[in-house]
Amino acid sequence: MTPFVLPSFTKTISQEHLIRYAAASGDFNPIHYDTETAKRFGLPGVIAHGMLSMGLLDHLFAPLYDQGYRLQEISVRFRQIIRPGETVVFSATADPAGKNTLKVSLCVQSQLANKPAVSGQAIFFRPDRQSR
Amino acid sequence: MFDYDPTRIGERSAPRSHEIEKGAIRRFAEALGEKNSIYFDEKEARAAGFPGLPAPPTFPFTLPPHPIPGVRLPQAGIIHGEQEFIYGRPICAGDIITVSAWLDNVKVRQGHLGSMTILTIMRDGLHQNGDIAFQSRSIVIVTEEVQRDVEA
Amino acid sequence: MWKPKDILGPETILITREQIVRYAGASGDYNPIHYDEEQARRFGLPGVIAHGMLNMGLAARFLETQSPPGARFQRYTVRFRQMVRPNQRLIISGIVKSVQNEGDIFHAAIDVVMQIENGDAVITGQAVMTVPIKTAKS
Numbered sequence: 001m002t003p004f005v006l007p008s009f010t011k012t013i014s015q016e017h018l019i020r021y022a023a024a025s026g027d028f029n030p031i032h033y034d035t036e037t038a039k040r041f042g043l044p045g046v047i048a049h050g051m052l053s054m055g056l057l058d059h060l061f062a063p064l065y066d067q068g069y070r071l072q073e074i075s076v077r078f079r080q081i082i083r084p085g086e087t088v089v090f091s092a093t094a095d096p097a098g099k100n101t102l103k104v105s106l107c108v109q110s111q112l113a114n115k116p117a118v119s120g121q122a123i124f125f126r127p128d129r130q131s132r
Numbered sequence: 133m134f135d136y137d138p139t140r141i142g143e144r145s146a147p148r149s150h151e152i153e154k155g156a157i158r159r160f161a162e163a164l165g166e167k168n169s170i171y172f173d174e175k176e177a178r179a180a181g182f183p184g185l186p187a188p189p190t191f192p193f194t195l196p197p198h199p200i201p202g203v204r205l206p207q208a209g210i211i212h213g214e215q216e217f218i219y220g221r222p223i224c225a226g227d228i229i230t231v232s233a234w235l236d237n238v239k240v241r242q243g244h245l246g247s248m249t250i251l252t253i254m255r256d257g258l259h260q261n262g263d264i265a266f267q268s269r270s271i272v273i274v275t276e277e278v279q280r281d282v283e284a
Numbered sequence: 285m286w287k288p289k290d291i292l293g294p295e296t297i298l299i300t301r302e303q304i305v306r307y308a309g310a311s312g313d314y315n316p317i318h319y320d321e322e323q324a325r326r327f328g329l330p331g332v333i334a335h336g337m338l339n340m341g342l343a344a345r346f347l348e349t350q351s352p353p354g355a356r357f358q359r360y361t362v363r364f365r366q367m368v369r370p371n372q373r374l375i376i377s378g379i380v381k382s383v384q385n386e387g388d389i390f391h392a393a394i395d396v397v398m399q400i401e402n403g404d405a406v407i408t409g410q411a412v413m414t415v416p417i418k419t420a421k422s
Contacts, residue, residue, distance in 0.1 A: 015320045023309020033319055034301045156310075163303065163310035164341045168348060180354070189344040189357045193337050194311045212336040216361035 001096035006060050006104070008091035010111075013048050015084040021052045043081065050078040053088070053108045053118045060092045060106070061122070069102060069124035076106060076120030080113055087111045092122075100126040133204055134274050136238060136251065140202030147230045150195045154225040157185045164188060177224070184225035192217060192257055192266045197233035200253065206274065213250070214271040220264030229257045229265050236269070246276035285352060285383070285415070286392050292350040292378035297342060299334050301370040307338040334368040339407050343396050346376040347411055355415045358391070362409030366400070374406060375399045381410075390415045 018032045027049055030037040038046045054076050061071065082088060088110050094102045101123065108118035154174075161171035169176040170186060177185050193215070223229055237252035251272050257265040304318050313335055316323040324332045340362050348355070368374065378396040392413050398406045 015323075016314055016316060019305055019308055019314060019319050022305055028302050028305060030302060033305050035321065159306075160310040163306040164338070164345050165297075165303070166345050166348075188341065189348075189360055190337055190341040194313075196312070212364050214361070214363045215337070215340055216359070217357070218359045219357050222356070 003093050003095040006063060006092040006094055008089060009059060010087060010089050011056065012087045013052070013082055013084055015046070017052065018046065018048055018084055021049050021055075025049070025051065027051070045083055048082040048084065050118070053078075053082060054120075057090060057092070057106055057108065057118075057120075057122075060090055061104075061124075064094070064102065064104075064124050067126065069126045072123045072125045074106075074120065074122040076118050078118055080110070080115065080117040082108075082110060082117050088117065094124075100128070102126075134206045134249075135204050136235060136249075137202035138238060141235050141238070143201040144232045144234045145198040145200050147232045148196070148198045149228050149230045152187065152223055152225050152227045152229060154185050156194075157187055157191065157225055160191050160194065161188050174225075182222060182224050184227075187223040187225075189217060189219070192223065192229075192231075192255075192268060195229060195231050195257060197231045197255055200233050200235055203235050203251070203253075205272070211273040211275065212270065213273050214269075216269040218267045220266060221259055223257070223265050227265070228260050230260075231255060231257045248276065249274045285390065286380045286394075288380055288382055290380040292380070292394065292396075293346065294375050294377035295346055295349075297374050297376065299338070299342075299368055299370060299372055299374060301332075304332070304334050304338065304370060307335055307341075311335065311337060313337070329367070331369060334370070336364040336407075339364070339368055339374075339398055340409070342374075343376055343398050343407060343409060344411075347378060347394065347396060347413070350378065351413060352415050354418075355392075355413045357411060358414050359412040360409065361411075362396075362407045364407055366404055366406045368400075368406055373401055375401070385417070388417050390417060 022028050022032055031041055031043060032046055032049055035045050088108055091107050092104050094104045097103045104122040104124060106120040106122060107116045109116045158172055166188060170180050171188060174185060233253060233255040235251060236254045239250040241248050241250060253270045255268040259265050308314055308318055317327055317329060318332055318335055321331050344360060376398045378394050381393040381395055384391045392415060394411045396409045396411060400406060
């Protein structure tokens with residue numbers, strides 16, 4: 001079987017996203033909402049939570065869940081910061097590895113950047129019908 | 133966008149029910165820096181005579197009603213002038229509270245910011261058995277500047 | 285038990301950006317004027333401001349900490365008079381206006397005020413609280 005591309009999506013990350021994510025996750029680190037503090041930490045301004053980008057990757061997986069695949073493992077590396085106002089493309093390629101396993105490579109890239117902000121890999125497994 | 137229909141004053145919004153969650157009460161109490169253990173510890177709440185974690189006094193404002201008939205408020209820039217709560221049977225975790233809201237009064241006044249529209253919005257919340265949980269009165273002010281800005 | 289003219293507080297608090305963000309999350313009020321400087325300025329504000337309801341909630345918390353055990357709010361009204369910016373220091377205080385004995389409870393009427401350091405009021409309000417007499421005596 002050959003690798004296939006999952007439907008990608010584009011999202012503009014807003015300051016409101018960051019505030020909502022802070023509240024939902026309990027991560028109230030000021031670098032996500034306080035420009036002055038962010039600058040004191042050497043950042044260009046407030047930045048998105050890495051875990052927000054990682055969490056949004058889940059939207060890519062909907063077709064796999066529909067086909068009975070279940071997420072077994074996911075790991076990512078945060079490579080570049082994402083700032084509110086940036087438009088970001090979420091994409092993934094699935095590579096069948098064995099009968100019921102998919103290795104999915106993940107990419108989050110800002111439209112302005114020439115390298116990914118987040119890269120990673122997920123492993124999906126589809127249990128046989130009897131055991132599901 | 134801001135407008136209102138004066139003929140619909142007094143008309144209630146469709147009832148909207150909210151399940152009162154412990155986590156929401158704790159988060160709200162935490163956000164206000166509450167130290168009182170009745171908001172966090174169920175044993176303490178029961179010792180104080182509540183059936184579950186009680187909601188702090190201004191918590192009812194976080195239970196949104198359905199849209200008020202005949203009123204469209206701008207997303208931002210409205211001024212909250214005054215707020216009142218009258219309390220009935222306390223709201224506690226596990227309760228289901230049904231809220232509804234209505235426009236009670238509209239005044240247009242000339243002030244130093246140009247013409248202002250002053251709306252009185254009422255809200256109430258009922259327990260499942262019909263007991264009143266709270267009634268709230270809000271006065272909100274929409275300035276001419278905001279009306280222009282949102283229409284532009 | 286409270287007597288008329290009893291002074292409550294004062295207590296000094298500092299409203300931080302974190303508290304405003306936490307309040308947005310806990311209340312579900314994600315109006316950008318509370319966390320987005322640019323948007324706040326577009327609406328003619330000097331920058332982000334605290335939620336009026338946060339100020340009202342903080343004044344309620346203050347009254348609770350000053351109350352005898354078992355006290356409950358029966359009625360609570362405030363008027364919002366001024367905006368609060370992050371990192372502003374606020375002073376909350378109250379005064380007992382009247383106390384009435386009604387059966388097995390007291391009703392106490394209290395005026396509360398939250399001020400910035402130059403004395404300008406941020407909110408002024410009134411609360412009517414009920415206190416069971418049993419706990420009030422102890």
